[in-house]
Structures are given as C-alpha cells and as structure tokens.
Amino acid sequence: MFHWLEKNPFFFAVGVFVVIAFAGLIEIVPNFAQASRPVIGTAPYSTLELAGRHVYIKNSCNACHSQLIRPFKSETDRYGHYSLSGEYAYDRPFLWGSKRTGPDLHRVGNYRTTDWHENHMKDPAAVVPGSIMPAYKWMFTNKADINTAYAEQLTVAQYFSVPYNKPVPMKDGSTKTVKMGASVAEANALALEQAKEIAADMKDQDVKDAVAAGEIPEIVALIAYMNSLK
Amino acid sequence: MENRPLEYDYTVAKMFMLTTVLLGFVGMLIGVILAFELAFPSINTVLGEGLAEYTNFSRLRPLHTDAVIFGFTLSGIFATWYYVGQRVLKVSMAESGFLMFIGKLHFWLYLVGVVAVVVSLFMGITTSKEYAEFEWPIDIAIVVVWVLFGISMFGLIGMRREKSLYISVWYYIATFLGIAMLYLFNNMEVPTMLAASPAGETGFGAWYHSVSMYAGTNDALVQWWYGHNAVAFGFTVPIVAMIYYFLPKESGQAIYSYKLSLLSFWGLMFVYLWAGGHHLLYSTVPDWMQTMGSIFSVVLILPSWGSAINMLLTMKGEWQQVAASPLIKFMVLGSTFYMFSTLEGPIQAIKSVNAIAHFTDWIVGHVHDGVLGWVGFMIMAALYHMAPRVFKREIYSKKLMASQFWMQTLGVVLYFTSMWIAGITQGMMWRAHDEFGNLAYSFIDTVTVLHPYYTIRGVGGLLYLIGFVMFAYNIYKTMTAGRKVEESELQNASPMGA
Numbered sequence: 001m002f003h004w005l006e007k008n009p010f011f012f013a014v015g016v017f018v019v020i021a022f023a024g025l026i027e028i029v030p031n032f033a034q035a036s037r038p039v040i041g042t043a044p045y046s047t048l049e050l051a052g053r054h055v056y057i058k059n060s061c062n063a064c065h066s067q068l069i070r071p072f073k074s075e076t077d078r079y080g081h082y083s084l085s086g087e088y089a090y091d092r093p094f095l096w097g098s099k100r101t102g103p104d105l106h107r108v109g110n111y112r113t114t115d116w117h118e119n120h121m122k123d124p125a126a127v128v129p130g131s132i133m134p135a136y137k138w139m140f141t142n143k144a145d146i147n148t149a150y151a152e153q154l155t156v157a158q159y160f161s162v163p164y165n166k167p168v169p170m171k172d173g174s175t176k177t178v179k180m181g182a183s184v185a186e187a188n189a190l191a192l193e194q195a196k197e198i199a200a201d202m203k204d205q206d207v208k209d210a211v212a213a214g215e216i217p218e219i220v221a222l223i224a225y226m227n228s229l230k
Numbered sequence: 231m232e233n234r235p236l237e238y239d240y241t242v243a244k245m246f247m248l249t250t251v252l253l254g255f256v257g258m259l260i261g262v263i264l265a266f267e268l269a270f271p272s273i274n275t276v277l278g279e280g281l282a283e284y285t286n287f288s289r290l291r292p293l294h295t296d297a298v299i300f301g302f303t304l305s306g307i308f309a310t311w312y313y314v315g316q317r318v319l320k321v322s323m324a325e326s327g328f329l330m331f332i333g334k335l336h337f338w339l340y341l342v343g344v345v346a347v348v349v350s351l352f353m354g355i356t357t358s359k360e361y362a363e364f365e366w367p368i369d370i371a372i373v374v375v376w377v378l379f380g381i382s383m384f385g386l387i388g389m390r391r392e393k394s395l396y397i398s399v400w401y402y403i404a405t406f407l408g409i410a411m412l413y414l415f416n417n418m419e420v421p422t423m424l425a426a427s428p429a430g431e432t433g434f435g436a437w438y439h440s441v442s443m444y445a446g447t448n449d450a451l452v453q454w455w456y457g458h459n460a461v462a463f464g465f466t467v468p469i470v471a472m473i474y475y476f477l478p479k480e481s482g483q484a485i486y487s488y489k490l491s492l493l494s495f496w497g498l499m500f501v502y503l504w505a506g507g508h509h510l511l512y513s514t515v516p517d518w519m520q521t522m523g524s525i526f527s528v529v530l531i532l533p534s535w536g537s538a539i540n541m542l543l544t545m546k547g548e549w550q551q552v553a554a555s556p557l558i559k560f561m562v563l564g565s566t567f568y569m570f571s572t573l574e575g576p577i578q579a580i581k582s583v584n585a586i587a588h589f590t591d592w593i594v595g596h597v598h599d600g601v602l603g604w605v606g607f608m609i610m611a612a613l614y615h616m617a618p619r620v621f622k623r624e625i626y627s628k629k630l631m632a633s634q635f636w637m638q639t640l641g642v643v644l645y646f647t648s649m650w651i652a653g654i655t656q657g658m659m660w661r662a663h664d665e666f667g668n669l670a671y672s673f674i675d676t677v678t679v680l681h682p683y684y685t686i687r688g689v690g691g692l693l694y695l696i697g698f699v700m701f702a703y704n705i706y707k708t709m710t711a712g713r714k715v716e717e718s719e720l721q722n723a724s725p726m727g728a
Contacts, residue, residue: 002492003394006394006395006400007393007394007395009384009387009388009395009403012395012400012403013403013407016400016403016404016407016499017407017411019496019499019500020404020407020408020411020499020500020502020503021411021503022500022503023500023503023504023526024411024415024455024503027451027455027504027506027507027519027522028448028451028452028455031448031451031515031516031519032448036444036445036446036447036448057356057357057358058354058355058356059288059289059354060288060289060291060292060354060356060358061288062358063287063288063291063292064287064288066589068513068514070512070513070585070588071512072512072585072661073663074660074661074662074663074669075660077663077668077669078660078669078673083513083514084514085446085447085514085515086446087446088445088446088447088449088450088514089445089446090445090446091445091446091449092441092442092443092444092445092446092449093357093358093359093442093444093449093453094445094446094447094449094450094453095358096450096513097589098360098509098589098593099589099590099591099593099594100589100590101268101677102673102677103673125271128674129674130674130677130678131271131674131677132268132271132677133271134267134271134274134275134282134286134287134288135274135275135282136286137279137282138282138283145435145436147434147435147436148422148435148436148439149435150425150427150434150435151422151423151425151434151435151439152422152425152435152439152441154422154425154426154427155420155422155424155425155441156441158425159420160445181427182427182428182429183427183428183429183431184427184429184431184434186429187427
C-alpha cells in the first residue's frame with residue numbers, strides 16, 4: 001500500500017491529511033460548548049477595561065506574565081484560588097502565557113492597588129528592588145484606543161452573545177450589569193467616567209490633567225484592566 | 231534530450247537562500263539582545279527613553295520568535311524545496327514558465343509579508359497568540375503565500391519524471407498540509423471593523439483589529455494544538471525532509487532503512503498532533519486531554535528516534551567522514567540534538583515533571599537546544615551543501631566552517647545547560663515552603679537568583695550569533711570569491727577551499 005501511495009501524490013496527501021486531522025477532531029471538538037460557559041461572578045469587560053486589555057496585549061505583557069493559577073498549594077498560597085475554566089469565558093484571546101519571568105496576574109486585582117501599579121509601571125525596580133521588568137513610561141503619554149475597544153464590544157455582543165447591558169449573576173446572589181454605549185460618543189463617555197475614578201487614585205499630574213481634559217492615557221486603561229482581574 | 235543530464239534552475243532557491251541568511255541574522259540578533267535585557271535590564275533603554283517603547287523586551291520578543299520561525303526557518307524550507315524538489319522529481323523549474331512565475335511571485339509576496347510583519351509587530355499590533363501574532367490582513371497574505379507554495383510543490387510533482395516520491399517529498403507534502411490546517415483554524419477571527427453601533431455608526435476603531443473566534447479555555451486549546459504542531463510542521467517535519475536528502479547526498483551513503491523511514495514518517499504524522507495538550511497540564515482543560523497530551527508525548531519518542539537513528543546508521547562504516555568534513559559534523563550533531571531534544575520534551579511532558587518545569591526557563595532551554603542544535607545546524611548544512619552546486623563555486627573556507635561549528639556547539643551547550651539550572655532552580659524555589667508551611671521565597675528572590683544563568687545564556691547565544699555571521703560571510707565569499715567548479719566535477723562531498 002505504501003509503495004502505491006508513494007506513486008500517487010494525491011492519495012498520499014489525502015492519507016497524510018486524514019492522519020493529522022484525526023487528533024484535533026477528537027481532542028478539541030467534544031468539549032467545545034461546555035468550556036465556553038461562564039462561572040457565576042464572571043462579568044464581561046467594560047469599555048475601559050477592554051482598552052486596557054489591548055494595552056496589555058500591545059506590549060506583550062503575556063510574554064512574561066501568566067494568567068493561570070495551577071491547583072498547587074504553592075500557587076494558591078502565592079496567587080489565590082486556582083483558575084477555573086468559566087472565568088475565562090469572555091477572554092478573547094486567552095492570556096494564560098507560557099512563561100513566568102514575572103509573577104502570575106490572574107488575580108492581581110485582589111492584592112495590588114492603582115497607586116502600586118502607577119509607581120511600578122513607571123519604575124519597577126524602585127517598587128520591587130532587583131526587578132528586571134522594563135519601565136513603561138510611554139503608557140503615561142500614549143492615549144488608549146477606546147473606539148477599537150468599543151468596536152470589539154459590539155462584535156462580541158453580536159457574534160458571541162456576550163451579555164452587555166444585561167444582568168449577570170454575582171457570587172453574593174446579586175446581579176451586575178456591564179454597560180455598553182449605544183454610540184461612539186456614549187462609549188467614550190462611559191470609559192471616561194471609569195477613567196476618572198482611576199485617575200483620582202493616581203499621583204501623576206499629567207495623567208490627571210489629561211483625564212480632566214477628556215483624554216485617557218494608556219496607563220489608566222491598563223490599571224482599570226489589572227484591577228478587574230480578581 | 232532525455233539522456234542529457236538535466237540543467238536545474240535555482241533562481242528561486244537562490245532568492246530564498248538570501249532571506250534565510252538575512253532573516254536568520256536578524257532573528258538571532260534580536261534574540262541575543264533579549265537575552266542580555268533579562269540579564270541587564272538597563273539594555274531595555276539602550277537607544278534612550280524616547281525609543282524605549284520599541285527596544286524593550288516585550289515589544290521585541292514576538293519579533294524574535296517570528297523572525298526565527300517565519301523568517302529563517304520558513305525561508306530555509308522554501309530554499310531547500312526549490313533545490314531538492316527539482317532533483318528528486320527529476321524535473322527542472324525551467325521547463326515550466328508558469329511554475330517559474332509562481333515561484334518568483336511566491337518569493338516576492340513572502341518578502342512583502344515579512345516587511346508587514348516587522349512593521350506591525352514594532353507598532354505593537356499583535357493578537358498575542360504565540361507564533362500567530364499577526365492580525366487578519368497579514369494572515370490573509372500568509373495564506374496566499376502558502377497557497378503559492380502549494381501550487382509550486384504540486385505543480386512540480388505533477389510534471390515529475392521520477393514516478394516514486396522520495397522520502398523528503400513526503401515530508402514536504404506533510405509540511406504544506408500540516409501548516410495549512412493549523413494556521414487556518416488557529417487564526418479564525420472576526421474583524422471588528424464590521425461592527426455597527428446601535429446609533430448606526432460604522433468604521434470606527436482600528437481597521438486591522440480582530441477578535442478571536444474562540445474564548446478562554448477553547449482558545450488555549452486551539453492555540454496550543456497549533457503552537458505545538460507549528461513546531462512539528464515547521465521545526466521537525468521539513469527539517470527531517472532536509473536531512474533525508476542532504477545527509478545521503480553529502481556522505482555518498484544510502485539511507486540505512488526504508489522500513490524505518492516508513493515507520494517514522496507515518497508514526498510521526500499520527501502521534502504528533504495529539505501531544506499539544508502537554509502545554510496545558512494542570513490548566514483548566516479537561517484532565518483526559520492533559521493525560522492524552524502526556525502519553526502521546528512519550529510515545530512520540532519512537533518515531534522521532536526512528537528518523538534520527540536512521541540518519542546516524544546511514545553513516546555506518548563511514549564515521550571517518552565526521553572527523554574529515556565539517557559539513558557532515560553539522561548534520562550528525564544536528565540529528566543527535568534532535569534525539570536529545572525529543573527525549574527532553576517527553577520528559578517535560580510528564581505531569582509531575584511539568585509541575586516544576588512549566589512557566590520556567592527550562593522550557594526556553596528545551597526550545598533552543600532543538601532550534602539551535604537541530605533546526606539551525608541542519609538549515610546551515612543544507613545551504614552549505616547547496617552553495618557549490620547553485621553558485622558553481624567551491625565553499626570558500628573549510629577552516630572557517632570548522633571554527634563556526636565548534637563555536638556554535640559551545641554556544642548551544644552553554645545555552646541549554648544554563649537554562650536547565652535556571653528552570654529547575656526557579657521551579658523548586660516557587661514551590662518551597664518553610665517549616666511552618668509558608669512560602670519560603672518571595673517572587674523576586676526567584677528572579678534575582680537567575681542573573682548568572684541569564685548572563686551565561688546571553689554569552690551562549692552570542693557565540694551562536696557570531697558563528698552565524700561566520701556562516702553568512704563564508705556563503706558570501708563562496709558566491710563571490712570561491713574557486714569555480716562545474717557540476718560534472720562534483721562528487722558527493724561538497725568541494726571546499728582550505
């Protein structure tokens with residue numbers, strides 16, 4: 001049979017394709033629907049948080065930081081409860097990372113503050129002596145891209161039924177509704193509203209001035225995202 | 231006509247040889263910079279605060295991996311295909327104007343894609359998925375380039391004189407199919423430019439932005455099914471294609487066993503795809519998938535070692551060639567590194583070992599002993615074998631080649647030994663508890679302890695890069711100053727200057 005295949009490239013190629021496609025079908029397909037269901041307490045990202053997530057991706061934070069707490073005592077001691085599949089239901093793309101040059105960030109919102117992030121992103125080694133993380137000063141001047149975040153919100157709401165403007169259940173039995181603007185202007189206004197809360201806890205005068213003037217520096221969006229990781 | 235030896239046409243092979251050398255240098259240079267940034271963080275701002283955004287670790291890291299994978303390795307695969315393909319199928323590119331046009335178009339579109347990738351990654355335009363960072367417009371360009379590669383390949387196969395496909399061609403076909411399947415499914419995304427707000431506005435936000443069709447755990451599963459098998463069909467399958475052609479050609483020895491090559495080929499095809507789950511051990515994907523990933527990773531030793539042993543045994547009775555020829559040295563050490571790397575990988579895929587190894591530098595070390603020791607060595611050996619036949623000149627300097635070999639070997643050894651120690655040290659420190667059950671070390675303790683190993687790794691990488699510059703210089707001098715030889719004078723071994 002193999003000699004015959006080697007003289008018939010078409011059937012050879014078909015044979016190879018069947019053999020390599022097999023594993024993917026069996027491993028990926030059966031669990032697909034179940035793995036995408038959110039757990040209680042997981043809400044979609046707000047416009048500003050999503051813009052912050054884009055800043056996180058733009059700067060490849062995931063190259064050095066994981067967002068996946070494995071079920072070991074040493075990890076739950078250090079980072080908190082181990083990660084659950086449903087907590088990632090609104091993560092497109094996933095940001096688990098593959099390398100921990102720096103610590104895990106899946107629940108960083110539980111133990112770091114706006115103030116801490118502000119100082120740390122400006123000069124990591126001043127906050128954590130010996131840190132090898134580079135400073136991210138340009139995030140204090142670059143402006144966050146709210147329009148793209150809003151376009152992404154609309155896309156996921158339309159194609160993947162992400163529940164914006166709908167109540168989602170929280171752990172304490174209450175519900176939470178994450179608002180999404182009805183227009184670009186409203187989306188920007190919602191983001192600015194949240195940005196003002198973040199900026200109020202920050203010290204950098206330029207950032208405060210920018211937010212007061214209606215602009216949102218990348219650092220504000222990034223901190224909003226980091227604070228949402230719980 | 232049929233009795234005259236064929237004049238093969240290497241126009242397209244030459245073009246891709248050039249990008250192999252060029253992009254190899256760029257990718258490795260960025261790698262060395264990254265290595266030293268981890269050892270000495272002040273290098274992040276080496277060009278000043280103003281350019282720090284473009285010189286810091288996080289912005290450069292995807293450029294390094296993509297330059298090496300999609301630049302150096304892919305160019306090497308294309309270059310060798312446009313050389314090996316004609317020879318084993320006994321047909322010249324010059325016989326078909328259409329295929330020649332497709333081949334050239336393939337190269338130029340590839341080059342456009344490379345430029346687009348470099349620019350977009352510097353700007354921070356990325357989907358964040360490893361080795362699939364490109365946004366949808368570039369994805370489409372890559373698909374077009376890949377289809378052109380396929381037309382070239384199957385076009386040449388369609389007009390072949392040698393009816394039986396040589397082993398290398400099996401592997402090239404598998405490369406084409408594997409990457410096509412993986413790339414398409416992992417890059418399924420919805421462009422956000424399609425969004426319309428309830429107020430009726432359209433066309434706002436970045437036009438190139440997209441959102442993945444898969445969320446969370448599913449996205450991770452598809453990504454590592456892709457990521458692991460991009461290694462399979464980028465770093466293993468086509469490199470095996472190369473060694474099956476170039477080692478017998480250079481040594482004048484026949485392949486040791488046809489049956490072993492048959493077993494390893496079909497075994498590799500079936501087993502490799504299952505092993506992706508080993509990137510997700512102890513994550514939120516179901517346990518049975520993790521276990522499958524682990525088990526199949528261990529089974530994968532069989533077909534991998536099958537190919538490598540087949541190569542080593544091909545040298546049976548001719549081992550003096552290893553001492554005599556630096557070109558044979560590259561290939562023999564390459565297949566040895568392949569054996570080493572394909573044993574190390576399955577060990578890391580065992581769940582209890584993975585608990586320590588995952589997220590540490592040991593994984594980085596594993597990738598590099600495979601890529602530097604196996605992929606890099608084999609592609610350079612292939613180009614060294616091709617150069618005298620393509621440029622009709624003998625290789626400029628054998629001595630330079632030998633020094634390059636030893637320098638790069640030392641570089642690889644320094645790289646993986648330091649990363650072993652770093653990875654296991656860090657993995658053990660993360661999990662260490664004191665007598666009261668509290669964590670023994672804060673995270674920063676586990677970073678500062680790595681400084682000496684990061685430095686050694688940087689030096690190892692630098693040695694490899696210097697070796698690569700020697701390689702580039704040797705190839706350049708071969709093109710311009712090597713003694714002229716005719717194809718008919720060439721025996722199996724490549725002619726070399728002193």
